[in-house]
Amino acid sequence: MFSTLLVASSLPLLAVAQSAASLAYTPVYGTCPSGFTLVRQAGSSAADNQTLNPQEAAYISARKSNVLPNAWKTYLSNLEATNASLPSYVSDILSNSSSDTAVYPNLGIACSGGGWRATMFGAGVLNALDGRNETAVAFGTGGLLQAAQYVTGLSGGSSLVGSLAQANFPTMEVLAFGTNATDPTHAWGGWLSQITQQTPYTNATQNNEYIQLLIEEVRGKSEAGFAVSYVDLVARDNGRHFSNGTDLDNFFDDSLVHGAGYTWSGVANVSTFVSYEQPFPILVATLLSPNGNMSNVIPNSSFIIPISNPIMELNVYEMGSYDPTLAAFTPMEYLGTMNESICVTNYDQAGLVMGASGDWNTYYNTSESTLVSTSMYTMIEALNDTLPQTNIVLDGTLFPNSFHGPATEGTFIDAGETIIMMSDGGSDGEAVPIQPLLVKARGLDIIFAIDANQDWANEYWSAGGSLVNTQNRINTLFPTAYSFPPVPTNTSEFIAQNLSTRPTFFGCDSSTEAPLIIYLANGGPPRDGETSLTNVAPNNVTAEQLQAFLDQTYTIATQGNPANVSAAADPEWPACLACGVVDRARNRTGVERSGVCSSCFDRYCWNGSTYGL
Incomplete structure (x- = not known):
């Protein structure tokens, strides 16, 4: 990687009156709370030695007890209303009259990267799983979203998951398009x-002025002594699209905070999180390090x-990694803190956390000529001219390194750095954020993986590359830390x-x-003959185009893999999906697959060379 240090000499900053957004975006120093611990050791790769954050464990436990039993029963009711002919063990598991939470499936959903395409495609798929969508309920897939324990997002998927969590878990239609509210300053205005x-x-002149406005909104953070980068400007733009407080009428009102001050740890205070109604949200990034082993690219x-x-x-509660090369976390609320005496708050801006993942x-910082030709370079130049810093890499997301020093020395490659940098979660080739769902301490049975990343040359279709790369990473580096099922060894097989044109x-x-x-991938157009709408890489999307995209994604998410190859859709897909969802729980009971589940697994399973077991 070409490591450009786009810097200027240290010059005195001119005193400028800070805007409301700048003040709301500025991290704050204060005394650490009593009993504060900067670094939590997460244990080794052994499942019996791994530990979850106690707050996460409490959230999942409460969700399992208070929410999931009814969620699974509601999903089952929706499915049975379609007159699906299911083996008795499916209803036995999902109805669970004993209320033993260990019987239920443990489900996680992963939403991939892929820019706006991934944000929209992921929302379309979630809409097909949402128990608040009457069409999905009637089809028999609605309710799975409500039954998931976790939902992860990366890059474009982080915009989806991040906005969904902080907007208080609305329906996908409200998430995408917004809703009317009496208080527009705090209302959810849509994407x-x-x-x-x-x-x-x-107008180019106005766009340059807009960039300068974003820079002024991070001035307070800079003047408080924190390094700022290009991603801070992205964060302030993210605030206008994926955080509360902005709508079409006030987007250009520079007197508003536009999402500044909305923190990722603050999601814990929204009502659907307090009541455990949301799946636990996790965003994923990759470490951008000067100490990485480049032979492993x-x-x-x-x-x-x-x-x-x-x-x-x-x-929501912490940042870190379960990879054995770190196996440690630091509290999200105090992100930016370097010791256990003076704590930083307000660093974990929701727009910045989403920006870190996305x-x-x-990718463009591979040569100076490539970098100079991008729109990012214009923003970096403007940032450098306005808030000059020395020896700061400006193309990554910058965090004061809470893992600095002896707590992680000897394992963590950046233990000696005072700043750690992050890049897009897919920068190592894994654009589907599966790893958090493979953590053994989380005990997940099923991962519903949504893939809208581009794998095909000169096309914007998905072809399983992220799963291939995850398999290679785990098998090569961490075979005991994570368990991953066999997938093809290359995208050509997909x-x-x-394998990516059907579930x-x-x-x-x-x-x-x-x-x-x-x-379930964005691997091809719907089989009903509609013109393809989802193999695009848009910069902006009209409301009409967004609705059409969501509608077509719903079609793709519900067409399944019909036994009749000439058919557009599989009428058994809702039943087959349920068979997959309960299969690990079925195995725990010792019951054999039977009925429609047997034929579904013949049709939907990959066994190393083709479908079938």
């Missing part, structure tokens, strides 16, 4: 996809991060076997301890 991010005007690829660098997760522009189950062998992966 405002019709306004291009970072260049919202058609995937060869002959555009990826820039070695697969040996820790994959970082940013959840900083795909580091394409040849149509595919990986890990159908019940003897494996790995979760069953239900893989």
